[in-house]
Each structure stands twice: as structure tokens, then as C-alpha cells.
Amino acid sequence: MATVLTEKQGSVFEINLNRPDKKNALTLAMYVEMTALLKQAAEDPNIHVVLFRAQGQSFCAGNDISDFVSAAHNPNILQDVLVFLHTLASFPKPIIAAVHGDAVGIGTTMLLHCDLVVSADNLRCKMPFVQLGLIPEGASTLLFPQLVGHRHAFELLVEGRSFDAIKAEQLGIVNQITEPDLLLETARNRAKKLSDSPVDSVIAAKQLMKAETLKSVHQVIDSEGALFYQRLLSEEAQKAFMAFLQK
Template sequence: MSVERIEHPQGVVELRLSRPEKRNALTLAMYGQLVELLNAATEDSDTRVVVLSGAGEAFCAGNDIADFLNGASDPTQLRIIIRFLHTLVDFPKPLLAAVQGDAVGIGTTMLLHCDLVIAADTLKCQLPFVRLGLVPEGGSSLLITQRLGQRQAFELLIEGKPFGAEHAMQAGLVNQVAPETELAATALARAGALAALPPEAVRLSKRLLRDTQREELHRVIDTEATLFAQRLGSAEAQTAFKAFLQG
């Protein structure tokens, strides 16, 4: 399995991307695993907090391009990615992320749906959608613009400039920065503290924070996905992907 489920004390469950040799680039099968594991965590009364993490030097290098392009020949296969994003939006329990090294594309946009993000000082985010002939995904066109305003969102989403942990914290994408050697312990400590709070009060409070724009976010994710799928067949995207695979 490329996604590990690790149980920690106090009802903390870690879902670890475990494909370090590929910098945890996501395959369609891994998306399916994540959906299943998140749904199971929703139903499991013993699970109070979920932590997303990545094995090795990178959190997530985005989609596995070869697997992604193979799936693109049958668009129904790509629906699992959209289902994953909607699952993140609707996840009712605290969702944390512990991130280090590269967080590219969806490796960054999934962080927008986490309640707390703890980053190593080695974090390097990038949203290279336009460079690949595509458009933003994961609700990022809404959420990043809300956080930063249109001009800074333009820099990140259209120019695709990489940015590190401190910039990510200033942009409201990260709550805390820690040395990489302390990342796991720091994230698990915060997860444990959350797990110790009254669980129903936590879930209801999260719902209050999230519900005001939940429907809008689902709609934006679907709109982005429609445009994204259209762009996959474009000459611009095909050229960019070919250059990526050859480079």
C-alpha cells in the first residue's frame, strides 16, 4: 500500500503517503486509498483526529504524471481525484497536516482543507498549474484569493512562484514552522491536544467554521475540475507534459 494508516495514542490516526522514492507523487490508486481511509475515520468513533503526512524528504510532489496521463484517456478514472477533494471538504473531524520538503500542486492545495498545518523549515510549495497548461484545482482559486487577495493569488496560482515555510505561514497556509527533526513530534503533540478536547464540541465548532462556504467550495471545486479536464486535452498541456516527462 502507498498510504499507511498508523494509530497513535488518544485516538490520533496518521495517514502517511509512503512512496518516498517518487517524492510521494499521488497515483489514482492512492487517491482511492485516501478516500476510503478518510471515510473510515469519519465512521470510527475511536478516531478523534487525523494527521496527513509524507514519508521521506518530501510531503507530496503532486500527481504522478505518467499515471495521471494514462488515466486521462478515460476521464471517469480521474473522478477519484475530485471525490478526494470533496471528501476533504466534508471531513467532520480535525484534520492536520505535517509537511516537509516539496509540496507541489495538490500537495499544496490539499493543505487548504486542513484545520492545522505544521510545516518543517524545509517546506517548498509550488502551484505550477498554468506552467503545465492547466488551471488551478482543489478550490484554490477561491481559498487562496480569500486569504491573500487577487494580486498575491495571481503570483502563486498563475506565475507559479515557489515559496517556503515562512511565506506559507504569512499567507495563512501554515500554522507553525518547526525544524524538520521536530516536525513529527510537534504535529503529534498538537493532534493529541486536540484529541483531548470534548470531541462533539470540536466537531460542532468545526462545522460552524466551515459551513458558511461549504456549498460554494464544492461548486468551485467542480467548476475548476471541468476546466481542468478540458485543458488536459489542449495542445499547451500536451506540450508541457511531454517536456516534463522528457526532462
């Protein structure tokens, strides 16, 4: 079964996570596939907008812990993840996310790199990096404090406090909340409207809005990645992983 599906709706390219039985937890292979799809979309003049969405009851339960544990001693384990994050951060065209259910770890931090986020009212976000003996990723240690201030960011990234759709909207992570049954239609309508806008103007506006922080974002992604790998091999992380897998 394909773990990442694609669909074209006019000039909107949909990337659809498809591991519903695992709450769409990301494997290393899925990172590679999503990177390739983003690069394809960036180069295709007939694609104006990318829409991330997911099958099943959740958007994304974070990284697949068993997949990471099995490859933990490979020094290149994070390379595919970092390439995806860099590609996502520098993607030139608009990215919309339609999120619902659980959005854990990367399921939340990737939203920081999206231009619009439409959420179902059942959204449950959580970033339990520290509780797993790790550190936050995806330039979230830069972008979350910029977005919500240090104290709110500390609460979310270090305490790992969970939050719902209303809180996500208040924090500026989510643009619009809708009922689960209307989520995809609402996100597609916004994507369609955006895709019909003057393409070059949209791309130029996004570039200008991100230009000032993008260099820092790429640097922080790499800095977080290096420390993330160190933490991945730590005794704290190994104990946390084993406890998680035994549940």
C-alpha cells in the same frame, strides 16, 4: 509496497504517504485509498483527529504525471480525484498536516482544507498548474483569494511562484514552523492535545466555521474539475507533460 500507510496513535489516525522515491507524487489509486481512509475515520467514534504526513524527503510532489498521461483519454479519470477533494473538504473532524520538503500542486492545495498545518523549515511550495497547461484545483481558485487576496493568489496560482515555510506562515497557510527532526513530534503533540478536547464541541466548532463557504467549495471543486479535464486534453498540456517526462 503500500503507497499509503496508516498508524493509530491513541485517538489520532495517521495517513502516511509512502512513495518516497517519487517524492510522494499521487497516483489515482492513492486518491481512492485516501478517500476510503477518510470515510473510515469519519465514521469511527474512536478516531478524533486525522494527521497527514509523508515518508522521505518531501511531503507530496503533486500528481503523478505519467499516471495521468496514461489515463488522460478516460473521461472518468478525475472522478476519483474529485471524490477525494469533496471528502477532504467536508471531513467533519479536525485534520492536521505535517509537511516538509516539496509540496507541489495538490501537495499545497490540500493544505487549504486542513485545520492545522505544521511545517518543517525546509518546506518548498509551488503550484505550477498553469505552467503545465492546466488550471488550479481543490477549490484553490476560491480559497486562496479569500485567504491572501487576489494579487497574492494570482502570483501563486497563475505565475506559479514558489514560496518557503516562512512565506507560507505569513500567508496563513502554515500555523507553526519547526526543525525537520522535530516535525512529526510537534504535529503529534498538537494532534494529541486536540484529540483530548471535547469531541462534539470540536466537531461543532469546525462545522460552524466552514458552513458558510462549504457549499461554494464543493461547487468550485466541480467547476475546476470540468475545466481541468478539458485542459488535460489540450495541446498545451500535452506538450508540457512530454517536456516534463523527458527531463
